[in-house]
Amino acid sequence: MTTITLVQGDITRQSVDAIVNAANSSLLGGGGVDGAIHRRGGPAILEECRKLRASRYGKGLPTGRAVATTAGNLDARWVIHTVGPVFSDSEDRSHLLASCYRESLGVADELGARTVAFPAISTGVYRWPMADAARIALETVRAARTQVEEVTFVLFDEHAYTAFTDRLA
Structure with a gap:
């Protein structure tokens, strides 16, 4: 069973595996x-x-997919990069947003990561409505078959934190 924690803050300050x-x-x-x-x-x-980019992803990482790199100077072992979808009023892309969370957890499992910090994917410049993003993120992580023991959603501001808190309750 994966423990889900919510924090308001800066994801780059998290001490996690990924x-x-x-x-x-x-x-x-x-x-x-x-x-x-x-x-x-x-x-x-x-x-x-x-x-x-020079090898496997010459055309870029596809939306909904995930890949890992070093974490450099961050207090983590890896960064898992995932490309969220741009929100659309005319096309349901929620499966792509859910895929970001599933694929990221899959990469975490391949790496042996047990603690993972997620942002609210696609809610910034990609304009995904926060309440719906929280629903998709939490439902997807709860349903995922993963070896990750703890997922922390690191929400940048009070609006995001409240949306995720309301959904988690």
């Missing part, structure tokens, strides 16, 4: 969580991401 990065498909850094992880983690993360 930190999940809400990456863009380029894997080369960006804004929000992605930029913060690359800045605090240092150049080793970007170096491994460039190698992934």
Whole structure:
């Protein structure tokens, strides 16, 4: 049984086996969580991401998929990069958002990670409504068959923390 914990704060300050990065498909850094992880983690993360782009992911990491790199200077062993979907009013992409959580946990299992920190994937510039993102994230993690013992959702602000808290209750 996986324990789920919610904290409001900075995901780059978490001490866990793996930190999940809400990456863009380029894997080369960006804004929000992605930029913060690359800045605090240092150049080793970007170096491994460039190698992934040069080998397996020449066209970028597909939406809903996940891949791991070193965590560089972060207090973690790995960063698991996953590409969330952009929210759409006209197309249901919730299966892609759920896939981000499932795939990330699958990568964590392959690595032997027992503690994983997730952000609220796709809720920033990808505009996924926070309450729905919380529902999908929590339902997916609860249903996942994983060896991960503890999942911590690290919510950046009070709005996100409240949405996840309301959903967890």
